[in-house]
Amino acid sequence: MARILILDPIAQEGLDMLAAAPGIEYEVRTGLKGEELKKSLAEFDGAICRSGVTITAESLEGNRRMRAIARAGVGTDNIDKNAATRLGIVVMNTPTGNTLSTAEHTFTLMLALSRRVAEAYHKLIGGKWDRKTFMGTQLADKTLGIVGLGRIGQEVAKRAIAFQMKVLGFDPFLSTEQAAKLGIERVETVQEMLPRVDYLTVHTPLTPETTNLVGFPELEVLKPGVRLINCARGGIYNEDALVEGLKTGKIGGVALDVFVTEPCDKHPIYGMPNVLCTPHLGASTEEAQQQVAIEAVQLLINFFTTGEVRHAVNMASVDPKTLASIKGYLDLAYRLGVLLAQCQPGGTSACHLTYRGELTQKNTKMLTAAFCAGLLDRALEEDVNIVNAEILLKERGIQLTQESRSDMGAFSSSMTAEVHGSSGSQVAAATLFGNNMPRLIRLGDYRLEAYLDGNLLIFTHHDVPGIIGAVGTIFGNHKVNIGQMSVGRAGIIPGGGAVGVLNLDNVPPQAAIDEVQQHPDIQSVKIIELPPAGQLPPWLQG
Numbered sequence: 001m002a003r004i005l006i007l008d009p010i011a012q013e014g015l016d017m018l019a020a021a022p023g024i025e026y027e028v029r030t031g032l033k034g035e036e037l038k039k040s041l042a043e044f045d046g047a048i049c050r051s052g053v054t055i056t057a058e059s060l061e062g063n064r065r066m067r068a069i070a071r072a073g074v075g076t077d078n079i080d081k082n083a084a085t086r087l088g089i090v091v092m093n094t095p096t097g098n099t100l101s102t103a104e105h106t107f108t109l110m111l112a113l114s115r116r117v118a119e120a121y122h123k124l125i126g127g128k129w130d131r132k133t134f135m136g137t138q139l140a141d142k143t144l145g146i147v148g149l150g151r152i153g154q155e156v157a158k159r160a161i162a163f164q165m166k167v168l169g170f171d172p173f174l175s176t177e178q179a180a181k182l183g184i185e186r187v188e189t190v191q192e193m194l195p196r197v198d199y200l201t202v203h204t205p206l207t208p209e210t211t212n213l214v215g216f217p218e219l220e221v222l223k224p225g226v227r228l229i230n231c232a233r234g235g236i237y238n239e240d241a242l243v244e245g246l247k248t249g250k251i252g253g254v255a256l257d258v259f260v261t262e263p264c265d266k267h268p269i270y271g272m273p274n275v276l277c278t279p280h281l282g283a284s285t286e287e288a289q290q291q292v293a294i295e296a297v298q299l300l301i302n303f304f305t306t307g308e309v310r311h312a313v314n315m316a317s318v319d320p321k322t323l324a325s326i327k328g329y330l331d332l333a334y335r336l337g338v339l340l341a342q343c344q345p346g347g348t349s350a351c352h353l354t355y356r357g358e359l360t361q362k363n364t365k366m367l368t369a370a371f372c373a374g375l376l377d378r379a380l381e382e383d384v385n386i387v388n389a390e391i392l393l394k395e396r397g398i399q400l401t402q403e404s405r406s407d408m409g410a411f412s413s414s415m416t417a418e419v420h421g422s423s424g425s426q427v428a429a430a431t432l433f434g435n436n437m438p439r440l441i442r443l444g445d446y447r448l449e450a451y452l453d454g455n456l457l458i459f460t461h462h463d464v465p466g467i468i469g470a471v472g473t474i475f476g477n478h479k480v481n482i483g484q485m486s487v488g489r490a491g492i493i494p495g496g497g498a499v500g501v502l503n504l505d506n507v508p509p510q511a512a513i514d515e516v517q518q519h520p521d522i523q524s525v526k527i528i529e530l531p532p533a534g535q536l537p538p539w540l541q542g
């Protein structure tokens with residue numbers, strides 16, 4: 001049973017879906033922070049939030065249960081994604097559900113600001129029929145600047161064009177040609193846009209590049225009387241500069257839906273003339289809330305029932321079909337990592353992965369993450385999975401490289417992993433046989449076809465008669481049953497070096513291992529523990 005925690009109010013339709021989902025139960029606990037939030041997060045497998053709660057690194061510290069957080073909305077800046085990633089928690093969002101509502105709210109603010117609707121109404125309800133003070137401007141023939149031409153920015157542009165405005169836009173990830181197709185004149189920098197626009201609206205995330213996009217220096221460049229709108233994130237406009245610009249008259253109006261600090265009950269800008277503010281209402285429509293709640297709930301239901309990862313903001317997304325097609329290989333990659341971690345007891349400083357044949361057409365980034373998860377799984381106290389494995393590897397200074405080769409070799413698909421460390425290097429390759437049966441096909445210089453599950457005894461020896469019989473006798477005497485066996489030679493000529501891999505039904509006693517080791521033709525003996533056949537790593541189950 002997956003337990004889902006609802007941290008902010010979401011639409012009833014989403015809660016109804018959760019209530020009807022088999023294998024899922026939920027609880028609503030809103031307004032949490034500090035210790036209370038931390039304690040709650042540790043009791044649930046998944047969580048849904050909006051922008052109200054702040055999921056800090058401290059609130060996730062030591063959390064070994066939470067596996068996925070879905071944001072019913074776009075911005076995930078209230079979630080410490082580095083902390084979540086490190087703990088292996090997938091963070092997903094619902095990028096489209098509130099696009100139209102937010103674009104409409106931007107337009108609402110632009111229109112209302114131009115006609116001073118809120119101020120006029122305030123005066124009216126104060127008993128004053130004033131037809132002189134509130135002379136407005138029309139949008140038609142004015143120039144609108146849009147910074148950030150993603151989903152919302154483009155919808156705002158469409159509406160502005162319908163209102164006969166000229167639209168200038170800046171977005172580093174939208175080409176001039178694409179902008180032109182949308183009827184937008186793309187400029188090269190925000191600075192270039194500032195002296196030309198009568199209205200400016202921003203639709204970017206808050207990043208180091210977008211913080212203080214309009215601050216005191218920009219006040220100098222802005223066209224006098226410009227109106228500024230922010231329905232994205234507080235801090236993109238410097239709030240002190242806005243107040244200053246309004247006081248000097250350089251800025252003709254400001255409309256804000258978002259603030260540096262939220263909730264924001266008091267602000268020097270509140271009540272100033274030509275100002276209109278709303279308390280982060282961009283996405284607050286019945287339609288948007290219903291859609292984001294349903295989408296967020298569906299993300300978690302899919303995640304916990306099929307393993308699907310969609311709209312992830314801290315890892316690559318994977319749909320159920322792709323996941324089903326790759327599941328066996330993810331398990332294989334993980335097993336290869338678990339194997340090599342045990343072959344390299346002195347530790348690992350670098351890994352190189354090679355994908356060959358048809359495997360190169362799969363999501364090799366995920367396979368690499370699965371290998372890393374296997375490599376670190378037994379070494380770390382914390383849970384390792386494909387979300388956090390690469391980060392944890394990098395944090396330890398372990399170099400990771402990968403290549404894809406289209407040539408097949410002896411198998412239609414294979415994966416080779418080399419690990420290097422202070423105690424030397426080791427290489428192993430594996431493939432899937434039949435219906436997702438993982439097989440070791442190379443260990444060091446030896447070619448073989450060994451099972452990649454359960455308790456393995458790997459021993460290198462001289463390729464001479466009687467070795468297998470001798471080892472079999474030792475284990476027989478110690479009542480250890482051999483389930484499977486594979487031998488491989490370094491080359492094709494008999495009499496050189498060879499390797500034997502036995503699958504044992506249980507871990508042999510040390511006395512048995514010592515006896516094998518003492519055989520004059522056996523050079524090395526190693527016990528490797530792998531997950532039993534068919535047992536997927538925990539993050540692949542479900």
Ligand SMILES: NC(=O)c1ccc[n+]([C@@H]2O[C@H](COP(=O)([O-])OP(=O)(O)OC[C@H]3O[C@@H](n4cnc5c(N)ncnc54)[C@H](O)[C@@H]3O)[C@@H](O)[C@H]2O)c1
Nearest residue numbers: 075102148149150151152171173203204205231232282283
């Ligand atoms: N007020 C609200 O209630 C509300 C509702 C929804 C979204 N939002 C916020 O609106 C913002 C935009 O949302 P969206 O759905 O359009 O996102 P999006 O990802 O579709 O678009 C963001 C765009 O910003 C561009 N961008 C990034 N850095 C930039 C930079 N330095 N300069 C110029 N452009 C840059 C990106 O290339 C992208 O095209 C987000 O911050 C989101 O959180 C607010």
Ligand SMILES: O=C(O)[C@H](O)COP(=O)(O)O
Nearest residue numbers: 050051052073074075283
């Ligand atoms: O990023 C978003 O989706 C908006 O800021 C909406 O936030 P909300 O879900 O808290 O209304």
